[in-house]
Amino acid sequence: KQEVTQIPAALSVPEGENLVLNCSFTDSAIYNLQWFRQDPGKGLTSLLLIQSSQREQTSGRLNASLDKSSGRSTLYIAASQPGDSATYLCAVRDTGNQFYFGTGTSLTVIP
């Protein structure tokens, strides 16, 4: 069974810093990997999606990488802002349409 973990569980940084969130998964037979952000009481907002054949995706200040063989993905956030404060989740989709979510990283960006 696929297991997805995220490190660190919580992160607090001053505004303007660059930061990296980590996601690891146990089964490399994935269909794709998606990074989401969740704001309190809200549903998930998709940030980036990486297909299993891709190595990275970029959107604005966000860059996500995927190393399927080692079971790792990173989300890089450049020049962090207070509005980036949220919980960040990575989710692995297997070939059978099942999504496995990580434990989440709670990010606080201090003004």
Add this chain to the structure above:
Amino acid sequence: DTAVSQTPKYLVTQMGNDKSIKCEQNLGHDTMYWYKQDSKKFLKIMFSYNNKELIINETVPNRFSPKSPDKAHLNLHINSLELGDSAVYFCASSPQGRATQYFGPGTRLLVL
């Protein structure tokens, strides 16, 4: 013992029709969601709903409406279907206060 189920699995219909997709969860979760997966496999939130609050993604046309007859069900009703509505729609649920979401198998909608 399916956790989150959706019906139908496939739906093919004509433009202009009204259709519903049903979602049921037997996990006792408080919150349910509808997502649309676009042609690039990107998963986008449409609605989140618990027994207290409906949160709508502002980009969702008002032709789409969630209906919850009870805590275990969140159906998606679509009026006046358009070609661009063709996609896979996923239902999900989560326990209160937890981020982990359990997804249904998806409903593939094709509008002709």
